Amino acid sequence: MRVLLVEDNSSLVRAFRQGLEEEGFAVDVATDGEEADVKARTTGYDVVVLDIMLPKVDGLTLLKRWRTDGIKTHVLLLTARGTVSDKVTGLDTGADDYLTKPVDFDELCARVRALIRRGHQQKDPVLRCYDMEIDTAARTVRRAGQVIHLTPREYALLEFLAFHRGKVVTRSMIWEHLYDEYDENTSNVVDVYIRYLRNKIDKGFDPALILTRWGEGYMLRGDDDPPAPPAAKKG
Numbered sequence: 001m002r003v004l005l006v007e008d009n010s011s012l013v014r015a016f017r018q019g020l021e022e023e024g025f026a027v028d029v030a031t032d033g034e035e036a037d038v039k040a041r042t043t044g045y046d047v048v049v050l051d052i053m054l055p056k057v058d059g060l061t062l063l064k065r066w067r068t069d070g071i072k073t074h075v076l077l078l079t080a081r082g083t084v085s086d087k088v089t090g091l092d093t094g095a096d097d098y099l100t101k102p103v104d105f106d107e108l109c110a111r112v113r114a115l116i117r118r119g120h121q122q123k124d125p126v127l128r129c130y131d132m133e134i135d136t137a138a139r140t141v142r143r144a145g146q147v148i149h150l151t152p153r154e155y156a157l158l159e160f161l162a163f164h165r166g167k168v169v170t171r172s173m174i175w176e177h178l179y180d181e182y183d184e185n186t187s188n189v190v191d192v193y194i195r196y197l198r199n200k201i202d203k204g205f206d207p208a209l210i211l212t213r214w215g216e217g218y219m220l221r222g223d224d225d226p227p228a229p230p231a232a233k234k235g
Helices: 010-022 033-042 059-068 084-093 105-119 152-163 171-178 189-201
Strands: 002-006 026-030 047-051 074-079 097-100 126-129 132-135 140-143 146-148 210-213 217-220
Touching: 002 010, 002 033, 002 171, 010 026, 010 105, 026 033, 033 047, 033 059, 047 059, 047 105, 059 074, 059 084, 074 084, 074 105, 084 097, 097 105, 126 152, 132 152, 152 171, 152 189, 152 217, 171 189, 171 217, 189 210
Parallel strands: 002 026, 002 047, 047 074, 074 097
Antiparallel strands: 126 132, 132 140, 140 146, 210 217
16 A cells, blocks of 8 residues: 655654664655645545645645545644644544654554555455455465465455455556555566566465456356356366
């Protein structure tokens, strides 16, 4: 999933970006309010982590503008000001969540994951598809009770497919949500990672869960997509 980190403290930017990327997130960075405004309006982020005290345009002003203009991206506010009135102001301005500095990184990740689930109307941290379970909190995958070991990028792709289960996602959708502005891969890397996933998720299991919709994209099998009938035996 793709996150916009808006923070002007360079040491925090380095730490948060590295940590979020290690957790499998694609991370774009903005270090002032004007840059954040441009990026938030031109890219479909899953979550914006927004510091309040920013150069050029402060976080609360940004947030108010976004909500007024109909930008519904989930926003997690970061601030050194942690009084109840500060939190109330932030939430009433349109924030979805609020963290006070110094921030515990594990809590930050947990809150970002929770906002992503909320964005997909998914309260249960465990996503299920036939005999596969994806624990979005622990970032673990099992199929038929067997642990499936995935790289962070493979996991991010599977989770994205699972959040859209039963619906086709195009290559461009996958690219926009799983790769950040600094990534130099070409778009065909999506097909490569789909192949990697199939070798781990579908190989040796039945039915196949990752489906191709030719000319459209890929999807994770939904309840209305029954397994293909077995091939007829040759007489």
